[in-house]
Amino acid sequence: MTTYKIPVIPGDGIGPEVIAEGKKAIDAAGEVYGYDVEWLELPLGADHYLKTGETVSEDTLKELGRHRAFFLGALGDERKVKTGILEKGVLLRLRFHFDQYINLRPVKLMEGVETPIKNKTAKDIDFFVVRENTEDFYAGIGGRCTKGLTSQHLKLLREAYSVKFDLDVLTDSDEIGYQIGVISKEGTRRIMDYSFKLAQQRNKHLSSVDKANVMTDIYGLWRETFQEVGRNYPDVRTDFNFVDAVTMWFVKNPEFFDVIVAPNMFGDIITDLGAMIQGGLGLAPGGNVNPEGTSMFEPMGGSAPKYKGLDKVNPIATIWAGALMMDHLGEKEAAKGILSAIEANLREGRVRTYDLGGSSRTSDVGSDVARIIKMQGRN
Amino acid sequence: MTTYKIPVIPGDGIGPEVIAEGKKAIDAAGEVYGYDVEWLELPLGADHYLKTGETVSEDTLKELGRHRAFFLGALGDERKVKTGILEKGVLLRLRFHFDQYINLRPVKLMEGVETPIKNKTAKDIDFFVVRENTEDFYAGIGGRCTKGLTSQHLKLLREAYSVKFDLDVLTDSDEIGYQIGVISKEGTRRIMDYSFKLAQQRNKHLSSVDKANVMTDIYGLWRETFQEVGRNYPDVRTDFNFVDAVTMWFVKNPEFFDVIVAPNMFGDIITDLGAMIQGGLGLAPGGNVNPEGTSMFEPMGGSAPKYKGLDKVNPIATIWAGALMMDHLGEKEAAKGILSAIEANLREGRVRTYDLGGSSRTSDVGSDVARIIKMQGRN
Ligand SMILES: CC(C)[C@H](C(=O)O)[C@@H](O)C(=O)O
Numbered sequence: 003m004t005t006y007k008i009p010v011i012p013g014d015g016i017g018p019e020v021i022a023e024g025k026k027a028i029d030a031a032g033e034v035y036g037y038d039v040e041w042l043e044l045p046l047g048a049d050h051y052l053k054t055g056e057t058v059s060e061d062t063l064k065e066l067g068r069h070r071a072f073f074l075g076a077l078g079d080e081r082k083v084k085t086g087i088l089e090k091g092v093l094l095r096l097r098f099h100f101d102q103y104i105n106l107r108p109v110k111l112m113e114g115v116e117t118p119i120k121n122k123t124a125k126d127i128d129f130f131v132v133r134e135n136t137e138d139f140y141a142g143i144g145g146r147c148t149k150g151l152t153s154q155h156l157k158l159l160r161e162a163y164s165v166k167f168d169l170d171v172l173t174d175s176d177e178i179g180y181q182i183g184v185i186s187k188e189g190t191r192r193i194m195d196y197s198f199k200l201a202q203q204r205n206k207h208l209s210s211v212d213k214a215n216v217m218t219d220i221y222g223l224w225r226e227t228f229q230e231v232g233r234n235y236p237d238v239r240t241d242f243n244f245v246d247a248v249t250m251w252f253v254k255n256p257e258f259f260d261v262i263v264a265p266n267m268f269g270d271i272i273t274d275l276g277a278m279i280q281g282g283l284g285l286a287p288g289g290n291v292n293p294e295g296t297s298m299f300e301p302m303g304g305s306a307p308k309y310k311g312l313d314k315v316n317p318i319a320t321i322w323a324g325a326l327m328m329d330h331l332g333e334k335e336a337a338k339g340i341l342s343a344i345e346a347n348l349r350e351g352r353v354r355t356y357d358l359g360g361s362s363r364t365s366d367v368g369s370d371v372a373r374i375i376k377m378q379g380r381n
Numbered sequence: 382m383t384t385y386k387i388p389v390i391p392g393d394g395i396g397p398e399v400i401a402e403g404k405k406a407i408d409a410a411g412e413v414y415g416y417d418v419e420w421l422e423l424p425l426g427a428d429h430y431l432k433t434g435e436t437v438s439e440d441t442l443k444e445l446g447r448h449r450a451f452f453l454g455a456l457g458d459e460r461k462v463k464t465g466i467l468e469k470g471v472l473l474r475l476r477f478h479f480d481q482y483i484n485l486r487p488v489k490l491m492e493g494v495e496t497p498i499k500n501k502t503a504k505d506i507d508f509f510v511v512r513e514n515t516e517d518f519y520a521g522i523g524g525r526c527t528k529g530l531t532s533q534h535l536k537l538l539r540e541a542y543s544v545k546f547d548l549d550v551l552t553d554s555d556e557i558g559y560q561i562g563v564i565s566k567e568g569t570r571r572i573m574d575y576s577f578k579l580a581q582q583r584n585k586h587l588s589s590v591d592k593a594n595v596m597t598d599i600y601g602l603w604r605e606t607f608q609e610v611g612r613n614y615p616d617v618r619t620d621f622n623f624v625d626a627v628t629m630w631f632v633k634n635p636e637f638f639d640v641i642v643a644p645n646m647f648g649d650i651i652t653d654l655g656a657m658i659q660g661g662l663g664l665a666p667g668g669n670v671n672p673e674g675t676s677m678f679e680p681m682g683g684s685a686p687k688y689k690g691l692d693k694v695n696p697i698a699t700i701w702a703g704a705l706m707m708d709h710l711g712e713k714e715a716a717k718g719i720l721s722a723i724e725a726n727l728r729e730g731r732v733r734t735y736d737l738g739g740s741s742r743t744s745d746v747g748s749d750v751a752r753i754i755k756m757q758g759r760n
């Protein structure tokens with residue numbers, strides 16, 4: 003029997019509650035499909051930061067780096083730690099450190115779940131968003147400058163780069179904030195390759211998202227690379243779409259999409275909208291994948307501190323993320339078992355949390371899914 | 382009787398068709414409310430660019446600058462001119478040149494129009510988005526660099542600014558594209574002031590949009606300024622929201638919003654999603670406003686070249702933009718007259734274009750609205 007050592011970071015707010023249910027499902031599947039998990043709990047998040055002053059230590063990174071995958075609950079608590087510190091210091095740090103360049107987001111409306119948009123059923127909402135996860139405006143390059151510095155900074159920008167519009171309105175300003183997005187050819191190639199391959203396994207249709215009509219430099223590179231890489235996959239139909247239009251189509255005709263590839267920031271936005279049309283954040287799992295390295299699996303919802311300890315929030319996203327993780331680790335049958343138990347739970351609709359109109363507790367839903375996993379395993 | 386001289390740029394694709402109906406409504410309202418319009422037609426767009434090689438000439442800018450407002454159809458034709466050239470060279474150039482820092486977008490579901498989201502009626506979808514229209518990632522600063530240059534560019538970035546994440550993945554890359562967003566304190570203050578004042582005239586609730594947990598530098602400034610300016614408007618309730626969450630709430634609980642203030646790029650995205658929940662781009666008007674200068678009014682939809690000449694698309698967005706323009710010019714009663722005629726046309730539902738499930742032509746809808754304007758004027 004294989005034993006997996008899987009680090010787990012329950013994190014802040016409702017993180018520990020949903021992670022408990024994710025583990026429950028994975029353990030249950032282990033009984034059926036014949037593996038064991040040794041969970042290695044790591045205490046990252048707001049409390050850890052307040053106690054130790056550290057976001058992630060080198061030791062923790064080293065420990066995580068020994069494994070092919072780890073499991074994350076949720077990070078951040080605005081009441082305790084200023085916005086941005088834990089998001090950038092832990093979550094994005096982990097994604098970047100382990101070069102998890104693929105953020106994989108299945109957007110799938112399950113039977114038995116209501117979508118807030120009209121006239122759409124489970125067969126209409128079933129696509130994948132592949133979000134580039136290491137570059138773009140997430141690169142963390144930016145700053146602020148105050149009067150006096152302003153014109154010097156602007157001069158630098160003008161000299162270093164071809165400034166195309168005049169910035170007169172800014173030179174008079176007492177203060178500016180700026181942010182630099184960077185996309186590399188290499189970074190774009192690899193995410194395109196992954197996305198085309200995924201499309202080949204599905205309905206052979208890949209849609210790229212950009213805003214190349216305005217941010218011509220950064221997204222020009224993105225679009226060109228999409229076209230270049232596409233030449234190696236002549237069996238995949240392609241189109242590019244402006245991000246503003248994509249948000250409209252998610253609501254109007256989500257059935258258009260099969261696989262979507264998006265730069266980091268636009269990917270962030272459309273995956274949340276995707277969560278909404280599949281029934282809410284409580285149902286939205288995410289994988290942060292480095293095929294050759296250490297990957298991280300998490301529910302897309304935040305830590306929701308005000309729900310902490312109420313045993314109320316939906317654990318399905320976390321359980322689903324667990325299925326993605328076991329799939330990644332090679333336990334294909336177990337992953338399918340977990341997913342089909344989620345589907346059965348949602349289709350039956352007896353045990354569900356408040357966000358889906360039910361009154362069951364977080365732990366009840368987790369137990370129900372675990373029960374179904376075992377029951378299906380006996381058949 | 383006042384005579385207004387109003388420049389009009391019909392532009393590309395369906396631009397001329399919808400502009401014709403916008404003018405028809407404004408002229409009809411002139412008969413009722415006692416003004417005359419002398420339309421000054423200016424031939425900008427794809428054909429003009431192909432013929433003359435110029436996007437906008439200095440002379441045209443000078444001519445436009447003599448007026449308080451002008452009317453725009455749509456620009457761009459991807460089949461003739463490469464993506465980005467006309468968008469940046471004309472549309473954004475006009476917004477920037479005239480410092481039209483307010484992009485005003487009423488998001489209002491009219492009675493008789495179907496929204497694609499469930500359980501929402503006209504009273505639930507009725508808010509304004511105020512999009513900052515001159516800064517952010519629309520500043521047009523960016524570039525590409527190839528191997529060899531890369532590390533020099535990165536060194537420059539590192540020296541000039543505080544680079545917070547390591548960019549090792551990029552230094553190995555053969556090519557990068559980058560884009561720099563800039564927000565100024567002054568530019569943020571003025572848009573906040575405008576938005577707070579608008580909220581005071583409505584339900585005294587202003588929501589700010591940002592992504593200050595990731596793009597901490599640029600949107601940190603935005604958020605701080607929102608808070609600072611807010612101290613001058615203690616009667617307005619405020620909240621800030623991450624852009625990804627805002628897209629979810631547009632679909633889940635649009636009734637939450639009263640006035641929204643957003644930086645340029647996020648504003649672009651959420652106003653399109655806003656168009657969708659109010660029934661589509663055919664119903665979405667926009668004003669590009671400089672209260673002390675020259676403003677521009679336009680429908681939010683694109684030029685849709687493949688519909689050109691079919692007399693098919695919905696002119697309501699353009700007519701509504703015309704109402705915003707007349708309001709801006711001080712013709713408050715005429716603006717109300719046009720808007721109430723739009724409302725009557727949509728409520729009655731007999732004369733409507735294909736996007737609203739009808740089979741009327743563009744020109745039929747314009748004529749119907751003009752008829753109602755005159756009829757209402759007689760009562
Ligand atoms: C918390 C935040 C930094 C994060 C992101 O923007 O990537 C989140 O929204 C996500 O989508 O995982």
Ligand SMILES: CC(C)[C@H](C(=O)O)[C@@H](O)C(=O)O
Binds near residue numbers: 649
């Ligand atoms: C055409 C494009 C440049 C423009 C923008 O991004 O601002 C459009 O989408 C809009 O919203 O007016």
